[in-house]
Amino acid sequence: MSRLFRICVPATSANIGPGFDVVGLSLSLHLNLSVTVPAPSDAPYQPPTITYSGEGADEVPLDAYKNLTTRVALYVLRCNNIAHFPSHLILHASNEIPFGRGLGSSGAAVIAGVLLGNELGQLNLPTERLLDFALMVERHPDNVTAALAGGFVGSYLKELDDEASEAASVPLSEVLPEYPPNAGADWGLSPPVPPLGIGHYVRFGWAPSIKAVAIIPRFELSTARAREVLPTMYSRKDLVFNLQRLAVLTTALAQSPPDPELIYEAMKDRVHQPYRKALIPGLPEVTSRITPATHPGLLGICLSGAGPTILALATGGFDAIAEDARAIFREQGIEIDWKVLDVVGGSTVERDP
Secondary structure, three states: OOEEEEEEEEEEEEEOOOEEEEEEEEEEEEEEEEEEEOOOOOOOOOOOEEEEEEOOOOOOOOOOOOOHHHHHHHHHHHHOOOOOOOOOOEEEEEEOOOOOOOOOHHHHHHHHHHHHHHHHOOOOOOHHHHHHHHHHHOOOHHHHHHHHHEOEEEEEEOOOOHHHHHHHOOOHHHHOOOOOOOOOOOOOOOOOOOOOOOEEEEEEOOOOOOEEEEEEEOOOOOHHHHHHOOOOOOOHHHHHHHHHHHHHHHHHOOOOOOOHHHHHHHOOOOOOHHHHHHHOOOHHHHHHHOOOOOOOOEEEEEEOOOOOOEEEEEOOOHHHHHHHHHHHHHHOOOOEEEEEEOEOEOOEEEEOO
16 A cells, blocks of 8 residues: 655754854745655556745756755665665655755755654654754754744754764765765665764743744845855854853744734844855845834844845734834845744654555
């Protein structure tokens, strides 16, 4: 008998101002996978068939040995002594998360792959172990943790012993090899197994009245490029500035009613946003001209992940916030889209009976 199941993974926003590489937030845009695993048969082996719709449909590889989600799934399977996908596997992805905009599209694809591998192999791995696999591929825990666990989360990478550190430091090319044009089902059969307990997380509270306005410029910005502009060293003054605000922010966003004066200041940053403004024309103007004083309902505003999306946390006045941001970006010759998003739970798997 065939097995059918569905995987749903939320978009995420990382950093939330001062929480660079530390905190993340799951948002109500989703990557959805519908999966059919046919009953075993004597028919010749056939690799997975992938179809894709929605955001990025014209960019995503449909070869299971080149697609990020299926490559991650195969990595999970092979680490658990299952060498190949089930024959005649059918997958359809429906994606709402824009690519290259700072809303966690790659993190969602990685988590979808980890969950896909877990389901295909019927491995029943706990959340903590699923996170280990995700962190072997996506080495920054903020996005993948928020996508997996949901809500407003803080995370860190554990200091590992020498043996575990050696495995965790394996180049990503060995975890997910860059497949040559003629690669097939027998490529990369013995990948490194993740150490136990690479990352750990905690879920913070979240005031239910707070929504997220995602202001999405119509251009992509790769995370790699956005990281290239960051310094390798920071002053003590700037680090203390961020630590003070992050300590306040993780509690302030759980309080009801939320305090705009407290949150707006607590969402300021000196670690990544000042260095990325040259890559995102309009960023300084939007984050300085849209304030709780000028826009009632606004709580705070920041870059979403590596950008270029700007995230405004608010309890109301969503249209005014977004449309005024649109006007500011137009001064720079940039058009935007915008969405009002809820903070949502983590990834889910639904199995048909």
